[in-house]
Amino acid sequence: xxxxxxxxxxxxxxxxxxxxxKRVMLALAPATAFGVFIFGWPALLLLAVTILSAxxxxxxxxxxxxxxxRATLLDGSAxxxxxxxxxxxxxxxxxxxxxxxxxxxxxLGKQVYGGLGQNLFNPAMLARVALLVSFPxxxxxxxxxxxxxxxxxxxxxxxxxxxxxxxxxxxxxxxxTLIGHIKTEFSQGHGLSEAxxxxxxxxxxxxxxxxxxxLGETSALLILLGGLWMLKQQIISWQIPVSxxxxxxxxxxxxxxxxxxxxxxxxxxxxxxxLMLCAFFxxxxxxxxxxxxxxxxxxxSGCGLIIFTIRTWGAYPExxxxxxxxxxxxxxxxxxxxxxxxxxRDRTGRPLDLAEPKK
Amino acid sequence: MLPFDIASLWSRKKIRGxxxxxxxKGATADQTIxxxxxxxxxxxxxxxxxxxQPAEPVVKVGERVLKGQLLAGSQGKISxxxxxxxxxxILDIMDYPAAHPSALPTPTLLLEPDGEDxxxxxxxxIDPFSLSPAEIADRVGAAGVVGMGGAAFPSAVKLxxxxxxxxxxxxxxxxxxxxxxxxxxxxxxxxxxxxxxxxRIMLRALECRHAIVGIEDxxxxxxxxxxxxxxxxxQIEITLVPSLYPMGWDxxxxxxxxxxxxxxxxxxxxVGVLMHNVGTAYAIQQAIRFNKPLVSRVITVSGEAVAAxxxxxAPIGTPLADLLAYCxxxxxxxxxxxxxxxxxxxxxxxxxxxxxxxxxxxxxxxxGEVAASDAKACIRCSRCxxxxxxxxxxxxxxxxxxxxxxxxxxxxxLKDCISCGSCSxxxxxxxxxxxxxxxxxxxxxxxxxxxxxxxxxxxLAEEKQARIDRYKQEQAAAAAARKAAREQQQKKKTEEAA
Numbered sequence: 124x125x126x127x128x129x130x131x132x133x134x135x136x137x138x139x140x141x142x143x144x145k146r147v148m149l150a151l152a153p154a155t156a157f158g159v160f161i162f163g164w165p166a167l168l169l170l171a172v173t174i175l176s177a178x179x180x181x182x183x184x185x186x187x188x189x190x191x192x193r194a195t196l197l198d199g200s201a202x203x204x205x206x207x208x209x210x211x212x213x214x215x216x217x218x219x220x221x222x223x224x225x226x227x228x229x230x231l232g233k234q235v236y237g238g239l240g241q242n243l244f245n246p247a248m249l250a251r252v253a254l255l256v257s258f259p260x261x262x263x264x265x266x267x268x269x270x271x272x273x274x275x276x277x278x279x280x281x282x283x284x285x286x287x288x289x290x291x292x293x294x295x296x297x298x299x300t301l302i303g304h305i306k307t308e309f310s311q312g313h314g315l316s317e318a319x320x321x322x323x324x325x326x327x328x329x330x331x332x333x334x335x336x337x338l339g340e341t342s343a344l345l346i347l348l349g350g351l352w353m354l355k356q357q358i359i360s361w362q363i364p365v366s367x368x369x370x371x372x373x374x375x376x377x378x379x380x381x382x383x384x385x386x387x388x389x390x391x392x393x394x395x396x397x398l399m400l401c402a403f404f405x406x407x408x409x410x411x412x413x414x415x416x417x418x419x420x421x422x423x424s425g426c427g428l429i430i431f432t433i434r435t436w437g438a439y440p441e442x443x444x445x446x447x448x449x450x451x452x453x454x455x456x457x458x459x460x461x462x463x464x465x466x467x468r469d470r471t472g473r474p475l476d477l478a479e480p481k482k
Numbered sequence: 483m484l485p486f487d488i489a490s491l492w493s494r495k496k497i498r499g500x501x502x503x504x505x506x507k508g509a510t511a512d513q514t515i516x517x518x519x520x521x522x523x524x525x526x527x528x529x530x531x532x533x534x535q536p537a538e539p540v541v542k543v544g545e546r547v548l549k550g551q552l553l554a555g556s557q558g559k560i561s562x563x564x565x566x567x568x569x570x571x572i573l574d575i576m577d578y579p580a581a582h583p584s585a586l587p588t589p590t591l592l593l594e595p596d597g598e599d600x601x602x603x604x605x606x607x608i609d610p611f612s613l614s615p616a617e618i619a620d621r622v623g624a625a626g627v628v629g630m631g632g633a634a635f636p637s638a639v640k641l642x643x644x645x646x647x648x649x650x651x652x653x654x655x656x657x658x659x660x661x662x663x664x665x666x667x668x669x670x671x672x673x674x675x676x677x678x679x680x681x682r683i684m685l686r687a688l689e690c691r692h693a694i695v696g697i698e699d700x701x702x703x704x705x706x707x708x709x710x711x712x713x714x715x716x717q718i719e720i721t722l723v724p725s726l727y728p729m730g731w732d733x734x735x736x737x738x739x740x741x742x743x744x745x746x747x748x749x750x751x752x753v754g755v756l757m758h759n760v761g762t763a764y765a766i767q768q769a770i771r772f773n774k775p776l777v778s779r780v781i782t783v784s785g786e787a788v789a790a791x792x793x794x795x796a797p798i799g800t801p802l803a804d805l806l807a808y809c810x811x812x813x814x815x816x817x818x819x820x821x822x823x824x825x826x827x828x829x830x831x832x833x834x835x836x837x838x839x840x841x842x843x844x845x846x847x848x849x850g851e852v853a854a855s856d857a858k859a860c861i862r863c864s865r866c867x868x869x870x871x872x873x874x875x876x877x878x879x880x881x882x883x884x885x886x887x888x889x890x891x892x893x894x895x896l897k898d899c900i901s902c903g904s905c906s907x908x909x910x911x912x913x914x915x916x917x918x919x920x921x922x923x924x925x926x927x928x929x930x931x932x933x934x935x936x937x938x939x940x941x942l943a944e945e946k947q948a949r950i951d952r953y954k955q956e957q958a959a960a961a962a963a964r965k966a967a968r969e970q971q972q973k974k975k976t977e978e979a980a
Contacts, residue, residue: 130583130917132903133824133845134503134661135853138910140861198858240859360868414864414877463873465895466498466733467746474746477753 177205210339350403370427534560630761634840660823680767
């Protein structure tokens, strides 16, 4: 039975919540597939565990609240939250990291606020940051890319052991991420050229994603393609990704020009860590980002600024999660102060003066 | 396609918001206006077909009237008279369902056509340019012309207003941005010369030298025909405007064509612009050049429950159900009757209401066309924000109205909402945003009235108390005076006695 439509419009655009979620997932699929490919079966197992637990926790919460379970589960939001959480986890993390992450994302990140559309913080980022400060060891164990079916890659039985019974990754397969590596080198007084001398860094490798890092963050290229597709489909607007990437790009340019030995350049920043994933898939989260174009530009620039600051001077090698959460907390304030100009009024809300030409 | 319009970055002509609803104009756009609609058995003429005061009947029940004869005169400053759409007998003056979402009964003249369709005397061509501007406005008023684009505002009032303020530009709205509707498109394609003539008459009435006709770029034929018709009249400019809903919103079109912005609470005349619809230009031309009052109009009859959709020229007062039946309407398939376009039109509970002057379309929509579904939670996607042509934040207004904070919604611009429906149209959660805003606006008016009433009551009570007090004081003073007089007399008497 359809809802009674008592007033106009009697026409609807055929965009539906479910369809939007589906398209985001489609845009996310290439980067995910690539992550699974280079990090092997354990990555796929972790992805499955996280998504299934996200759905489970969502269903549980809905049942406890006495709300319709089926309809809400089918809207795709819990699936997407679980998926995005998995994308930010170390690919060989044990199963319980995925379960705890999904619980934080769904229960603490979303349902305690009242469900879809009500939460203040991005669920996936909340989960990632909570896990990082609670389980630093598990959350910073990175594996080198070992593509599926290559000689070094673990087979399915070994992968099951890695994910479900905490078997350690084989020697020589783990190491720091690139950003983590140069941070350590800097702290030992080495310069950038020295830190990167070991052949660690290659722009193309970083851009394509052939580096260690979280499950879904390594391939800047595939994430960028997915993001551009979402832009074209008008799922996201350009303000947040452009201002976020632009801010990091600008700051990196300024600092690398000032001292190239201490500050890596813009291309390094754009292709490393979770920046790209964050700019297109996380910071653009409708619920937790401002709703006016200028508000979104402020939000994106703020995220970029914080990420750059944490990467450059902070105690953590990477700051995407913190940046997004901090800016999430500012969203209501931004929304309060930054609003579109109402037709026929100036920015303060007073009616336009006839004598004054409009701005 | 780029995610945003790069050209708009440096273009002076900025368009805010707007949506692209599926046009659905194909069913009726390529057929000529059907003028063969037979006279209905009965015509229902509501006394209120315009914004303002209802008209006052000047005929008696049982009287025979001629086509074009005045049936009800205007009363008050903002009103429009009503004329007989054909010759016949006035059977009754009664209450009949109004062409309004409520369809509540309203005073209506019932006219039974005699089939002769005989005009009153005095219909014939005159030279409009021999008339003074004031005379033109007066004749437009006497002919009962109102805004034909749906607004139904008495046109003469607007023309008179234009004579009081200096109008630099007369805008003619040929946008017709509502889906389904093609009556203006057809009018421009078939009667362009008359429309141009009407525009020239309006220019004279306004003592204005420049007119711009804005036509949406999805009507190339109308554009070409109008251009051809306007050739040789340098003061009339025909311009294409982008197909974007609500391009027919006067302020959107004014902004696009003249780069002016009307201040909040102001009128377009404040920035030297006046806007009329192409249908109004046509009606004005008929009224002035041929002395014919407004007794018929072209209406789009469409929707998937109509087998042969088309534009019909029909007498005012025709039951919409007759028009639908004429176009092969299947009532079983109809989920919604809409008068006007689907974006801003009114939902009618049934089609047994008459054709009124401002009705641009009657749509019989099927369940599939309306595509109604249950509202879901708002995901704050801000599509409504990008769609709003007035720069409002519909989602913020909606959450505040839901929480009962009407003042909060006003703070976000509730009073600047034009109910164009763009926000509801794009909402992926199918939230009936406009419905919330209409409710809240109505509620605010009701509260204001209630407050006004209680203040009025308080004032009356205070005045009554003051009157009582004054009366008591007067009584006391009089008593005191009498007492004093008595004492005086007593004193006198005792003095005399002594």
